[in-house]
Amino acid sequence: MISDMIAIIKDYWLLLLIGQYPNGPLGGLANTLILSALSIALAFPVSILLALARLSKWPWLRWPVTAVVYITRGVPLLMLILWSYFLVPLWTGADVPSFAIMLTTLVVYQGAFLSEVVRAGIVSLGHGQMDAARALGHGYLGAMRYIILPQALFNMIPSILSTFVSTIKDTTLGYVINVPDLTFAASQVNNQLLTQPFQVFLILAMVYYAICWSLTYVANRLERRIARRRAGLSGLGATPLVTPAKIISEQL
Amino acid sequence: MTTSVPLPQELQTIRISEVSKSYGDYPVLKEISAEVAHGEVVVICGPSGSGKSTLIRTINRLEEINSGSITFDGQNIHAPMRTKALNLLRSRIGFVFQNFNLFPHLSVVENVSISPIRVKGIAADVAHQKALKLLDRVGLADKAQAYPGQLSGGQQQRVAIARALAMEPPVMLFDEPTSALDPEMVGEVLGVMKSLAAEGMTMLCVTHEMGFARDVADRIWFIDAGQILEMAPPEEFFKSPRHPRAQRFLADLRH
Numbered sequence: 482m483i484s485d486m487i488a489i490i491k492d493y494w495l496l497l498l499i500g501q502y503p504n505g506p507l508g509g510l511a512n513t514l515i516l517s518a519l520s521i522a523l524a525f526p527v528s529i530l531l532a533l534a535r536l537s538k539w540p541w542l543r544w545p546v547t548a549v550v551y552i553t554r555g556v557p558l559l560m561l562i563l564w565s566y567f568l569v570p571l572w573t574g575a576d577v578p579s580f581a582i583m584l585t586t587l588v589v590y591q592g593a594f595l596s597e598v599v600r601a602g603i604v605s606l607g608h609g610q611m612d613a614a615r616a617l618g619h620g621y622l623g624a625m626r627y628i629i630l631p632q633a634l635f636n637m638i639p640s641i642l643s644t645f646v647s648t649i650k651d652t653t654l655g656y657v658i659n660v661p662d663l664t665f666a667a668s669q670v671n672n673q674l675l676t677q678p679f680q681v682f683l684i685l686a687m688v689y690y691a692i693c694w695s696l697t698y699v700a701n702r703l704e705r706r707i708a709r710r711r712a713g714l715s716g717l718g719a720t721p722l723v724t725p726a727k728i729i730s731e732q733l
Numbered sequence: 734m735t736t737s738v739p740l741p742q743e744l745q746t747i748r749i750s751e752v753s754k755s756y757g758d759y760p761v762l763k764e765i766s767a768e769v770a771h772g773e774v775v776v777i778c779g780p781s782g783s784g785k786s787t788l789i790r791t792i793n794r795l796e797e798i799n800s801g802s803i804t805f806d807g808q809n810i811h812a813p814m815r816t817k818a819l820n821l822l823r824s825r826i827g828f829v830f831q832n833f834n835l836f837p838h839l840s841v842v843e844n845v846s847i848s849p850i851r852v853k854g855i856a857a858d859v860a861h862q863k864a865l866k867l868l869d870r871v872g873l874a875d876k877a878q879a880y881p882g883q884l885s886g887g888q889q890q891r892v893a894i895a896r897a898l899a900m901e902p903p904v905m906l907f908d909e910p911t912s913a914l915d916p917e918m919v920g921e922v923l924g925v926m927k928s929l930a931a932e933g934m935t936m937l938c939v940t941h942e943m944g945f946a947r948d949v950a951d952r953i954w955f956i957d958a959g960q961i962l963e964m965a966p967p968e969e970f971f972k973s974p975r976h977p978r979a980q981r982f983l984a985d986l987r988h
Contacts, residue, residue, distance in 0.1 A: 612795055613834035617848040617900060618824025620816060627851055631838050711838055711880050 485680045493670045497684075500661045506580075508661030510688065516580065516662060517649040517692070520587040524648060525641075527588055528595030533625065535600055553593035559654055562586050566658040583655040591648045598640045602633030635707055642700045646693045653689075663688060746771050746904060746935050747792060752801035754787060761787045763959040764801065769904075774936045776946040776967075779956035780982060785939040786831075788956065789906050792937070793826040794819060805904070824852055827897030827905040831912050833889040835881040835896070841868065842877040845896045853900070860899070867895040871925050887918030891925055898929075905929065907938040943986060947971060955979045 490497070500508015507515075534546040553561070565586045569577055606629060614624035634641065653664040667685040671678050747769040754762040761784045769775055777785045790796040792803055794810050803810045810822060836844050845864035849855040855863075868874050871891040881889055890910055897905060907926065911919040923945050930936055930949045940946065946953055946967055953970045955963040955978075962976040974980045 609830065609832055609834040613830060616793055616795060616823055616828035618820045618852040619848065620820050623851055627847060628836055635838065712882065
């Protein structure tokens with residue numbers, strides 16, 4: 482079986498890596514990585530804005546955003562994707578590429594989930610930090626930027642990471658609207674071979690696992706480094722003397 | 734400002750007039766009026782739940798009030814104003830919390846220098862040098878690179894005082910600064926506060942440290958149930974309190 486898989490990779494590596502490119506659109510692993518990176522890079526700032534809006538003292542900002550977050554979190558991602566795919570061209574009359582549809586939908590969906598994580602991180606800090614910042618003359622946004630968010634986001638690294646990982650995995654759903662990603666390429670390979678679905682999709686699973694695991698690894702190292710610095714142990718070698726008490730909740 | 738004797742009316746720095754505040758139906762402050770003069774050290778004492786902390790938090794508007802007014806150098810703190818103006822006002826009133834509230838993600842020297850840098854726009858190296866001087870003043874120059882989590886409670890509170898002083902406020906408010914400390918650390922914090930008072934800083938302290946009140950305060954305000962029942966110099970307050978509630982409070986303290 483391993484020889485089958487090696488043979489598949491040998492024959493189809495280019496298709497799995499970049500799809501039909503340059504004869505067709507960029508696809509395969511390259512497109513999956515681009516879609517994942519863009520989704521995460523956009524969903525993260527969006528989630529901070531949504532969280533700040535949900536914590537706002539102005540009801541005209543708080544309520545609509547709360548509604549959006551609730552609705553987004555309450556429907557399946559696949560349904561949102563199909564909605565955007567069929568309704569956006571219908572409403573706008575524009576021919577929106579499926580990649581853009583997928584990216585936007587993922588950003589909204591994961592942004593909504595992530596905003597709850599960010600909000601929880603901010604709320605769990607308590608009033609003391611904001612009081613101290615305000616008493617020193619910091620404005621609300623300044624206090625958020627320099628005092629509250631650096632702490633809240635750090636405390637939430639495990640949950641933020643979970644959302645990032647699930648964002649990467651959710652890019653596979655682009656398959657249903659023909660986003661030419663890695664899953665799409667693997668399925669093309671499977672259609673040509675017909676007899677080796679297990680091998681093809683095992684390769685697919687291994688690639689996704691490798692991507693998600695790498696991200697988890699990098700994030701955990703980052704977290705440990707920050708924790709060590711804050712414990713004042715930077716420059717004391719690689720082994721942390723104080724292991725941060727943390728529940729590892731990465732979802733792979 | 735080398736004197737700690739109360740100055741005439743026109744030199745009042747904080748004037749509280751008929752301030753009331755309630756949480757729902759429960760009144761916390763009932764028409765409180767009082768003044769603090771330049772360079773004066775006022776100790777606010779009273780039983781728990783009497784409204785001391787709420788009163789001191791209204792002075793830099795960490796708490797809103799329902800009626801009355803509080804002026805600081807002639808400016809009404811609770812008037813409707815732009816947040817920029819309020820932030821500027823707040824930066825001129827130092828505040829020290831019971832629980833220190835240091836920023837745990839910043840080193841000690843960053844805790845002290847971040848507000849001059851971000852609020853006042855002072856150059857980072859200048860703010861840094863000044864922070865080191867302030868840390869030296871509270872006896873923590875050697876802890877500049879440490880993080881708050883590595884310090885004892887007393888050290889954290891001294892950093893918190895240095896952090897407040899970094900904004901060069903003419904007035905300092907202390908909200909039970911030693912209540913969260915182990916007994917052996919109370920002295921080091923009170924020592925810093927005493928030296929501040931000796932330099933002529935205007936101070937309002939909510940505290941249960943009656944020794945500090947006796948030695949350092951120019952006046953004591955005794956609060957109970959949201960009202961100031963007695964205002965007197967410490968020798969008078971401790972020797973012959975006039976209000977029966979104050980007499981009982983002092984008698985309870987002696988047990």
